[in-house]
Amino acid sequence: MRVGLFITCLADTMFPEVGKSTVRLLERLGHDVTFPEEQTCCGQMHVNTGYQRQALPLIEHHVDVFEGCEVVVAPSGSCVGSVRHQHASVAARAGRTALAERATSLAARTYELSELLVDVLGVTDVGAWFPHRVTYHPTCHSLRMLRVGDRPLSLLRAVGGIDLVELPAADQCCGFGGTFAIKNADTSTAMLTDKMTAVLSTGADVVTAGDSSCLMHIGGGLSRLSRETDDTTPRPLHLAQVLASTREESA
């Protein structure tokens, strides 16, 4: 299958390894990956911070760029959530009916990585090898907006050598929430602290998730903790990076 990669602005600029892993994984499974280079950002930050009018050109741009793709994948539950649950309604509210229809059509063939693998490509064993103790944090938007359910876990369970440990209170938000982390930094930090406590209690070497943003938050907290305590803390690693790992090339 020919899959258009929507890398997301955050992974593009800050976490390119997530994109590279997604490409390696899909190519290993025998699929073609295209990368429309004009792509930028889905506009979620603007919409969620109250700047719907400013988000409209981004939404239109996103639809223009990806409309030609048969199937689109993004390594982010949150950004796919934005495409699927916000684009059409923001366009419709601005009176852009035609754009809303195009956005609805594109959203119907845009998938988060675990959805693409399990539902579209019909695979749970992606032939990965990752001999580490791993715990999985289901991000809020993949859990409650996209309802990815246990797709990521079924993919992880099939990884060779993995020691997958359950994260306590896994469905609790890590406290990121985009600009929430800055506007309500104290509350966000209190949520992060509880999430880090849960992650540390698993004794995992790696904490994985389907969103670079939440991992940046959890990882940023763990990194600070590690520097302040001179102790090693679990490494944040995107689901794509775990699934792309092999005996020859491991994240």
Next chain:
Amino acid sequence: MNPVDLGMPMVAPRGVGRLRGDESFPAAARVALADEQLRRNLGHATSTIRAKRLAVVSELDDWEQLRRAGETIKAATMARLDEHLVRLEQAVMARGGVVHWARDAAAANRIVTELVRATGCDEVVKVKSMATQEIGLNEALADAGIAAYETDLAELIVQFADDRPSHILVPAIHRNRSEIRDIFREHMPDVPADLTDDPKALAEAARLHLRAKFLSARVAVSGANFAIADTGTLLVVESEGNGRMCLTLPETLITVMGIEKVLPSWEDLDVFLQLLPRSSTGERMNPYTSAWTGVTPGDGPQVFHLVLLDNGRTATLADEVGRSALHCIRCSACLNVCPVYERVGGHAYGSVYPGPIGAVLSPQLTGVEDNASLPYASSLCGACFDACPVRIDIPELLVHLRARHVEERGKEHRVPSAEQVAMAAAAWTMADGRRFARAGRAARLMRFVRGRRLPPPLSGWTGSRDVPEPPQQTFRDWWRDRDGQP
């Protein structure tokens, strides 16, 4: 009703009632977060009630259908709210009740105060009611020399301690049992000398104290969970039986009800009596459901007044997206599952309506600018939407109200805020692939700030988390290099 009154409906007025806080949410939250005892009390209480709710909800195979039915009935009722309210008024009057229309909190307080005065009484017993908390009725009655006694156990605790409610269902959720014992010892006139913090002993002390009030009260003030337009029947659902006492023993009953509480028929009630107790207390059925229709000679209160309260509800109804906040049946399930509420508690929201529903209801009742920080008091995790028995899409409403705030602020201030400038610049950069690619490469400059604390507002991030080290190469540059290879 009067054509000359048409125009923009009014929001809840300032200076009366409790819909506005003294400080912004982040400032109030900071104080609450520093209170370790509060966080322990809240964490314990919300996780207990969450587990109870989940257990009874998962018993029902048709829970999702019930939620959809609740949502549909509420939406249909709101669409013809004016008609249902007039039908309700006519039915209540036909059964001997008196109906009053209160445009806002001040009007409602005035009406109730005058009604109590007319009875010649200087005290009333109260059934737990959010509407009367919203309008600050107890304070208004006190100003008129009338003492209002709360009879719900948790409201009693809050009233004794001169505290504020912090939860819709469990207003004293921020207190643990030893704090409650101390409050009783200090404020309850007839407290047993050897009172322990055993919940049974605390409840018994309250029971004996309240019994005397029930037997002597001549006027009761209540809210209402539902009103049936077809028959003019009002309903209160409760757990403790104090409501039943107040609704049956006094001579005069005054009910203050938000206009959104009306339901067209008894068939509609069927759905809500299944949704409410499971979502609220985590019970299959609530212990007491009291229903009354006007007055019944020789049985119960012989004088019944119904005060229908607007106080910003019509203004809320005017917002096509925001109006679904009026579907709320005050179960408080969204509070119990909210990670923000669990950590900061109810007082941080300023309004008597805390938690996720408060964050979308209070700013609409008061006008967004009077509660501008509330729509941002959420990480948009979506747990509230999942728990809501009438499927109010609270995250969508929060985002919508943020947009209303940004628009209204933009109209009021000619000089854009730093955030507006940053958002406009980001939108400009991101609307074009080449501009965005250049900006992505520039992100590498961030490498120089690695480990340092960033200036405000980004210091909000670096206060507790490190900034990741930007990569040497963006993904798109990697792709281009790779693509260029044979």
